[in-house]
Amino acid sequence: MSGALELVQFQLTLQFLREYPHRRRQSRDISRFDALEVERKTLDVRRRLLEFTDERDFLIKRIQDMRPWGDFVFSPLHEMGNLRFWFYVVPHRDMPKVAELGLPYEIVKKDNRNSYVVVISENEPEGMPVNRTHIGYQPRHVLEALLEDVELAIEDVQAERAYLTRWYTLIKDNIATLEDQAALTAALNQTYTRHEMFGLRGWVPQNRLPQLTDYARRHRVHIDTREAEPDDNPPTCMENPSWLSAGEDLVNFYMTPGYRTWAPSPVVFISFALFFAMILADAGYALLLGTLLLFFWRKMGASRAGRRFRPP
Template identity: 35%
Template structure:
């Protein structure tokens, strides 16, 4: 993967043919336009109502056969009016569904409150001589105190229902009894009988079913709405492009960026349209957009990183490194072959939805690779739903990594972290190879590698020479490079020299940040160990329950295993994604990329 090289393009054409040429340019679909004027264009980026209607229909679990010949039947104003009617009908369906859902939820809550009181209907006040019924729910332990207080007040009352926890009491009084007499707040059960509430709930459920059926019927317009959205957004883009040109006399000027690979297509287009064109390489003052080359196999790394940051045009694309490092970090955090296999099966079951877009297809390939890496790592650590195979079995012989070897896992995590950050610094040096500033990231790579080799030499992992000679030499050389070349300040006087030295000292002081970033990779070992330990704990609990009761223990042991491993699996997935991406986005990108860019936005048609 790489960042595609771009050229600045300037087109000149006759003003009377401006609209047609811009439409053809939009159909060509390979330019990122540069606005040449500051004119404000009041056009919606995305029609909100049509978009909301489309999302509502897409949520329907069942889809009808799509209507595709709408434009052949209705045209012009008649078509626009018909589309707006359909959008309003869909939104009305959504609004009524939410309204009925709220009614259903309130009725369900009310029925839960009223059910313990049973079926009742309030008599007229005249029949009770102006007396009213007051309902209370209180803990069973408060019932003796209630008896005494109501006995003193001479208010009639009745215990209607009693559960293991609460007592349901009705007090008769012309006004609400004093709060001092009753140890619980009054229950507002309402005047509607339980049977009528249940009838109203059935009516709400029927209305919801009818609305869902209506929504399913409306899904036949899904393709149409997609095309309407695309057409309106194309129109908005075209209007923005029209106002972003410079018009002089009888000519107009359009400027933009085009990939070098599409230069021949643009030249053929301009020749066919009779438009003059000039191609220029980006200058130092230009800030081109970033267009990433994303192959189907490993392009998911750039897509995952693109959620957080777009690299600068003059930087490098870390997506390839992120693809492999993110997969490795995910595998280390999962640390279980079966968990990773289940993750892969979930992605396989969702493959049809992921394949609907190119980005989804690339992310699917990334997820498959993450699953494969997790299975391999799980085999190496010997964990299958938290169960370790016997050392005499084939799977047991394949397990050569011990998660309980704290020193070994700590060394492995640090080595992986340092290697990750060294790659970032080396690539940063390659990008800036034409400048002396490139020596500063090389210095940081030397500092990190040197410090790590000293530590490994001290622990006996590497020969003693790394502790006494090689490691200190790398650190000294790296510190000098960081001190001398981190600043880009020109030295024209003694003051400039003094300030540059201060810049160098400030840069060297960042070694504390480098130390903290390296230690951040310890989370790989900690999270992997915690997930494996939690899986083993659930297994142990299930076995204890099974041994305590051979009959019912089977059921409860199965429930513990199912719920426990589901919880642990969800936590491992969350940790693997969040912390794996964090190490790439914060630590790795912080050392490998200096400036953020903005994405290449193609001026192209969305409508079929």
């Protein structure tokens, strides 16, 4: 398992245990703590809990869909003469369309808005005003029994989760070490050392390549360059005119765009300014901010950071 993947697994473990509302008393005995074993058990509990929760939600929905039709057992198809039951929840206003089909049907229940209709046909009826309701082939009492089993299984899994929470503090303390190991592994993957030879791999913007090449020549260092491959993931370098550079800060505040995506800094800067102007439609606020801008105009222009927030 790579260092980065192992770190992600531990972070999932830590989050899963942190979200449990009733943690056990924390164990401090590091001699009894096996980080990999706790991670394996916790992720297994997480997987089973997700599976049981999905199954429970499915059963609850299926039982709710079946409730208006009652609890019954389907007869074998050959005893039905290859006829099947098709279930529909039809608004009262659309019931004449059902009658026009000429198929045998039965209204088993009505409420204020809908009629619950069973149509008898060998194939799914065509021309029904609504889509059919899927209720499956198992009787409702069987689904209710399955639901009880699943809910008991969820309680058992939550009990396992509660037991594992006693290692939460030790996992949290161990995360820092894992992060250091992952950072060290990433750095080692970008370097090469053998006897007196040392190699370093990294990324450089294309417009800075002449500067880097000149540095390598002056220091008698060999440099080899290549374009980014399709499966590479270089860091993103955004460069805009000084009067648009503030847009970079706005973009990076939310998320740095990917290397192969278009740079949204100019659009974000202009649209943000427009929307901000719309929000500050009150002339008093606009006048106040304009006065502050004029007051600090020279001071902002005296530093590179200040010039990012005002045009030259």
